[in-house]
Amino acid sequence: MNFELTRDYVERLREVVEARDEATAVTMLRELHAADIAEIYASLTIEEARFLYLLLEGEKASDVLAELEEDDREEFLRVLPSEVIAEQFIHNMDSDDAADVIADLSEEKKEEVLQYLKDVEQAGDIVDLLSYDEDTAGGLMAKELIRVNENWNIMTALKEMRKQAGEVDEVFYVYVVDDDGILHGTLSLKKLLLATPQQRIKGLYKPDVISVRTNAGSEEVASIMSKYDLVVLPVVDSIGRLMGRITIDDIVDVIQEEAERDYQMASGISADVEPTDSPWMLTRARIPWLLIGLLGGIFVALVISRFETDIKINPQMAFFIPLIAAMAGNVGIQSSAIIVQSIAANTPGIERTARKLAREFLVALMNGVVLGGLIFVYNFFTTDTLALTFTVSLSLFGVIMFASLFGTLIPLLLHKVKLDPALATGPFITTMNDIMGLVIYFLVGRMMYGIF
Amino acid sequence: MNFELTRDYVERLREVVEARDEATAVTMLRELHAADIAEIYASLTIEEARFLYLLLEGEKASDVLAELEEDDREEFLRVLPSEVIAEQFIHNMDSDDAADVIADLSEEKKEEVLQYLKDVEQAGDIVDLLSYDEDTAGGLMAKELIRVNENWNIMTALKEMRKQAGEVDEVFYVYVVDDDGILHGTLSLKKLLLATPQQRIKGLYKPDVISVRTNAGSEEVASIMSKYDLVVLPVVDSIGRLMGRITIDDIVDVIQEEAERDYQMASGISADVEPTDSPWMLTRARIPWLLIGLLGGIFVALVISRFETDIKINPQMAFFIPLIAAMAGNVGIQSSAIIVQSIAANTPGIERTARKLAREFLVALMNGVVLGGLIFVYNFFTTDTLALTFTVSLSLFGVIMFASLFGTLIPLLLHKVKLDPALATGPFITTMNDIMGLVIYFLVGRMMYGIF
Numbered sequence: 041m042n043f044e045l046t047r048d049y050v051e052r053l054r055e056v057v058e059a060r061d062e063a064t065a066v067t068m069l070r071e072l073h074a075a076d077i078a079e080i081y082a083s084l085t086i087e088e089a090r091f092l093y094l095l096l097e098g099e100k101a102s103d104v105l106a107e108l109e110e111d112d113r114e115e116f117l118r119v120l121p122s123e124v125i126a127e128q129f130i131h132n133m134d135s136d137d138a139a140d141v142i143a144d145l146s147e148e149k150k151e152e153v154l155q156y157l158k159d160v161e162q163a164g165d166i167v168d169l170l171s172y173d174e175d176t177a178g179g180l181m182a183k184e185l186i187r188v189n190e191n192w193n194i195m196t197a198l199k200e201m202r203k204q205a206g207e208v209d210e211v212f213y214v215y216v217v218d219d220d221g222i223l224h225g226t227l228s229l230k231k232l233l234l235a236t237p238q239q240r241i242k243g244l245y246k247p248d249v250i251s252v253r254t255n256a257g258s259e260e261v262a263s264i265m266s267k268y269d270l271v272v273l274p275v276v277d278s279i280g281r282l283m284g285r286i287t288i289d290d291i292v293d294v295i296q297e298e299a300e301r302d303y304q305m306a307s308g309i310s311a312d313v314e315p316t317d318s319p320w321m322l323t324r325a326r327i328p329w330l331l332i333g334l335l336g337g338i339f340v341a342l343v344i345s346r347f348e349t350d351i352k353i354n355p356q357m358a359f360f361i362p363l364i365a366a367m368a369g370n371v372g373i374q375s376s377a378i379i380v381q382s383i384a385a386n387t388p389g390i391e392r393t394a395r396k397l398a399r400e401f402l403v404a405l406m407n408g409v410v411l412g413g414l415i416f417v418y419n420f421f422t423t424d425t426l427a428l429t430f431t432v433s434l435s436l437f438g439v440i441m442f443a444s445l446f447g448t449l450i451p452l453l454l455h456k457v458k459l460d461p462a463l464a465t466g467p468f469i470t471t472m473n474d475i476m477g478l479v480i481y482f483l484v485g486r487m488m489y490g491i492f
Numbered sequence: 493m494n495f496e497l498t499r500d501y502v503e504r505l506r507e508v509v510e511a512r513d514e515a516t517a518v519t520m521l522r523e524l525h526a527a528d529i530a531e532i533y534a535s536l537t538i539e540e541a542r543f544l545y546l547l548l549e550g551e552k553a554s555d556v557l558a559e560l561e562e563d564d565r566e567e568f569l570r571v572l573p574s575e576v577i578a579e580q581f582i583h584n585m586d587s588d589d590a591a592d593v594i595a596d597l598s599e600e601k602k603e604e605v606l607q608y609l610k611d612v613e614q615a616g617d618i619v620d621l622l623s624y625d626e627d628t629a630g631g632l633m634a635k636e637l638i639r640v641n642e643n644w645n646i647m648t649a650l651k652e653m654r655k656q657a658g659e660v661d662e663v664f665y666v667y668v669v670d671d672d673g674i675l676h677g678t679l680s681l682k683k684l685l686l687a688t689p690q691q692r693i694k695g696l697y698k699p700d701v702i703s704v705r706t707n708a709g710s711e712e713v714a715s716i717m718s719k720y721d722l723v724v725l726p727v728v729d730s731i732g733r734l735m736g737r738i739t740i741d742d743i744v745d746v747i748q749e750e751a752e753r754d755y756q757m758a759s760g761i762s763a764d765v766e767p768t769d770s771p772w773m774l775t776r777a778r779i780p781w782l783l784i785g786l787l788g789g790i791f792v793a794l795v796i797s798r799f800e801t802d803i804k805i806n807p808q809m810a811f812f813i814p815l816i817a818a819m820a821g822n823v824g825i826q827s828s829a830i831i832v833q834s835i836a837a838n839t840p841g842i843e844r845t846a847r848k849l850a851r852e853f854l855v856a857l858m859n860g861v862v863l864g865g866l867i868f869v870y871n872f873f874t875t876d877t878l879a880l881t882f883t884v885s886l887s888l889f890g891v892i893m894f895a896s897l898f899g900t901l902i903p904l905l906l907h908k909v910k911l912d913p914a915l916a917t918g919p920f921i922t923t924m925n926d927i928m929g930l931v932i933y934f935l936v937g938r939m940m941y942g943i944f
Contacts (some may be wrong), residue, residue, distance in 0.1 A: 075719050086612045198685070204683045206499040212664055212723070219776050230657045233650070248527070266748070267527050271664070271742035289721035290741050292747065296718070299751030300833060307829030307917060308822050319854035327859055333822045334863055337815025338870060344811045351807040359796045362926055363789025364815045368820075370760050370785045370919060372777050377759030380753060389644070402771035407779055411786055418790060425509050450839055465759060467822060474814055475583050 050076055057088050066095050081112060088115075102132040105141065114144050122149055126156030134289070135162065136182035139169035169284075177261050178254035180291075181275045181284030187215045188241055190224055195237040197227075202272040212272045215282055216245040223274055223282040225249050251276045254283055261286060262294045302384060305462040306377065308333075329467050336471025340365075343475055347482040350489070356425060357485055360432050361478065363415075366479030367436060368443045369470045371407070375400060375447030383451065383461050387400035397448060404444030412437035427485075429490040435484040439477040446473060502528055509540050518547050525553035533564060541568075553602065556586040574601055578608030587614065588634035588742070590619035621736075629713050630706035632743075633727045633736030639667045640693055642676055647689040649679075664724045667734055668697040675726055675734040677701050690836050703728045706735055714740060714746045754836060757914040758829065760785075781919050788923025792817075795927055799934040802941070808877060809937055812884050813930065815867075819888060820895045820929030821922045823859065827852060827899030828916040834914050835903065849900060856896035864889035879937075879944040887936040891929040898925060 056064045057080075069092070077096070081089050081104075082269060093116070096104060107111060110288060117125060125145075130138045141475040142150055157163040165183040172178025185336065186204045188197040201214065214227040235244055251274045252261055264271050265288055268303035275284045317325075344351075344361070351358055379396070416433035423429060450469055451461035463469070501524065507534075508516045521529065521544070529548070532542050533556075545568070548556060557565060569577060577597075582590045582605060592601055617635040624630025638656045640649040644894050653666065666679040677697040703726045704713055713778040727736045760781035769777075773796055785816055796803075796813070803810055831848070868885035875881060902921055903913035915921070 069698075073720060075721070079719075093944070114552065117904065148555070193895060202685050205685050230923075233654050233657050248523075266741075267531075268525060269527070269742060269744075288744070289718075292718045292740070292744065293720075295744065295747060296751065299748065303751065303755045303758060303833065304829065306755060308823050309826055309829060319851050319858065319884060322830070322851070322855045323858045326855070327862060330819065330863060331860060331866075333818055334815070334866060336868070337818055339811070340814045340818075341811035344814070347810070348807050348811075351803065351810050355800050355803040355807070355810075358807075358813065359793035359800075360789070361810065361813045362792045362817045363786070365791075365817065365928065366785055366789055366923070367782065369818075369821075370782060372763055373759050373780070377756065377761060378774070399771050399774070403774045403778070404773065406775045407782060410779060411782060414687045414783075415790070435566060451592070467818075471818070474818065478814065483608065 077104045077141040078107035106137040122152035126153045135165040175258045177252045177275045185285045190242045194235045209294040221281040254386040270485045302462045306465040321461040333467045362480045365474045368439045368473040372443040372447035372473040375444045379451040400448040408440040427488040431488040435481040443473045529556045530559035544651040552586045554581040576602035578605045587617040627710045628707040629704045631725045639736045644693045646687045673733040754914045760916040785919045816933045817926045820891045822923040824895040824899035825924040831903040852900040860889040860892040879940040883937040883940040887933040890932045893926045
């Protein structure tokens with residue numbers, strides 16, 4: 041299956057759906073991956089989507105359901121009877137996907153769907169999983185896994201594994217537990233392939249396995265899996281009993297969302313939005329940041345109004361207001377972004393704050409000298425007011441120094457008090473930088489115009 | 493192995509290293525994961541690092557080497573003789589890690605290390621891998637994998653797999669090829685567990701396997717693996733022969749780097765820097781953006797200077813310069829960020845540009861009316877100049893409309909001409925927004941002060 045081919049295919053299927061050509065659509069759906077079908081859905085009208093969905097067969101229908109965006113899925117499930125949801129969709133799903141789908145249903149529908157499930161073991165697994173917070177290891181894990189007892193020999197283990205394998209989609213590791221279900225290690229499939237039937241598990245397995253507790257946060261899970269290059273991570277309860285496993289594909293989403301959140305924060309979007317969301321949703325996601333910006337702007341206007349007479353006498357002072365404000369903002373965001381990223385990436389937190397500030401101070405000094413010097417040269421040759429020349433370059437230097445240290449300190453402080461350090465790249469801090477920058481500018485200006 | 497415990501351990505080891513306590517360090521190293529040891533390295537001085545490295549045993553030494561940051565690793569390898577690199581480090585590595593390490597060596601050292609490798613098959617694999625571009629599927633893949641011929645039966649396959657398993661670290665899938673080595677499908681380990689010895693592979697394997705060509709870009713590989721939730725992706729050559737496999741842990745890094753790049757772009761940092769880089773590196777990464785900002789600021793100053801008489805007569809006009817400039821920038825970045833993310837996430841690109849602009853127009857209209865209205869009310873009650881009140885609110889409305897459409901259009905255009913759309917969140921476009929915003933502001937001002 042080639043990727044370029046799939047893309048063309050997607051385009052063609054969309055045309056077939058628009059033409060309501062059932063026969064061709066069924067043939068095409070058979071050859072498409074569930075993820076591709078889900079992707080097509082996002083671009084269809086509700087009627088087109090329903091037309092296509094009804095043509096899906098058995099397991100593929102539930103795969104597509106699991107791949108749909110949460111909003112689309114909820115909309116879809118709302119119109120289906122609980123019995124259909126249970127028997128046609130949930131029945132074929134892994135416990136983690138099933139729990140995710142059921143968690144989004146109304147309380148009443150949740151109960152109904154669970155009652156309609158014929159496989160009591162599956163229903164039990166789902167109920168167990170529903171008890172965990174969505175953003176914890178417990179909420180992310182699937183119950184399906186293969187476990188063997190350390191006291192078995194390979195032959196017994198293989199027999200038991202065959203029984204368990206039926207319900208597991210992909211076998212990556214075999215987990216080794218003791219009689220109490222406590223996780224002790226993993227048996228790689230390589231070892232299994234190389235062993236003789238009579239060998240005991242006890243002597244074969246790798247004892248030091250990295251695991252997480254059910255209550256570990258999803259970001260912690262993500263950082264452990266990416267740091268140790270893990271594909272699957274077993275989840276244990278507080279006394280070490282094996283409860284489930286998390287596969288990396290679920291974590292890739294967490295990692296992406298985390299990165300997107302920081303990016304959105306830096307761009308002033310407050311909620312998770314897609315460009316295909318309704319204009320109303322988009323406005324709601326954007327206006328809070330803009331309101332803070334507006335308030336900041338009003339505050340800045342009040343600050344500048346204190347210098348009204350200075351401006352009346354030297355209107356050229358007004359020319360460089362945007363430059364000072366923009367540079368304060370830029371430098372502040374740069375400094376914060378570097379710190380935010382290092383906190384997010386968990387880079388050696390061992391470094392002391394003092395050392396970070398010292399380094400930032402040096403960087404600011406270099407930037408300040410270069411940029412302040414350049415603007416000095418520019419103004420020296422283009423204006424005849426020496427006061428303005430000195431004001432702009434000296435205050436630019438001061439603003440760069442201030443914004444750098446402020447931009448470094450704020451995310452560190454936010455992190456210290458357990459707030460999201462990415463807030464530092466938001467409009468609140470930027471406005472603070474603007475205000476301080478302009479105060480510096482006008483005070484320096486008053487001084488310079490007094491001297492020259 | 494518990495994560496919290498590991499963290500404490502890391503701290504303690506650092507203290508042991510500082511005290512040069514060899515015996516304790518050796519015991520502690522034995523219990524630590526290579527990734528943790530590599531993390532400690534980043535926070536040590538060169539002498540401390542060397543002290544610790546010499547205490548590492550066999551395979552762990554090469555694992556740690558593979559986990560080190562590229563810069564640290566290069567520094568380290570520079571001082572080691574080629575023979576040691578070959579026999580102590582490369583020898584124990586998977587082909588993909590080995591190729592990565594060797595690729596960073598000088599041409600001369602590269603040759604030497606390859607000659608010192610005793611395992612000719614491994615050397616051959618590495619030479620093959622070195623021929624691919626680093627950022628392609630070929631450059632990312634490892635040669636180690638398990639392949640079976642579709643004509644074998646399970647018994648033969650198991651025998652062959654045992655032979656191959658020796659050199660493969662983790663067996664996730666068994667790949668099925670024909671006599672020409674063309675990839676035809678995968679045999680899940682589950683199927684293998686459930687099959688009888690005489691069954692033929694042909695009837696057991698799953699035929700439609702998603703694969704990529706060796707020349708596929710790393711971002712394409714990342715988007716395929718994350719879209720289809722793959723843990724391993726086989727790589728084929730132009731005629732479909734199985735060449736290697738890419739595991740998701742290598743791709744997690746690509747995904748993270750990609751997200752970080754957009755974030756850094758939005759924060760005005762031009763190169764990939766860590767807060768632990770030297771002040772000189774940090775300055776170099778930040779100053780280009782600031783220079784553009786400075787040029788923009790000078791340009792803005794020139795624009796405002798055209799309105800010097802307006803300011804002299806109505807200095808209050810200057811008060812709201814930062815507000816207008818900041819809002820133009822904020823709105824523009826918000827609009828661009830949403831588009832940049834949707835391009836990066838490959839969300840249904842099927843949507844037409846016209847539709848995107850229409851939606852953005854609606855959002856801008858709502859934002860413009862709300863924010864313009866608020867500032868109108870504020871100024872109406874706090875100032876006595878009706879002209880100013882109308883100027884600020886009308887131009888704010890205009891600026892929001894303009895910056896929204898501009899912010900949406902630019903990344904789409906950049907993407908169209910194959911440039912990185914994230915450039916739109918950089919200072920160049922922000923400065924353009926500033927300029928247009930202030931021109932609108934002063935023109936509206938001139939009109940209003942003419943009327944009232």
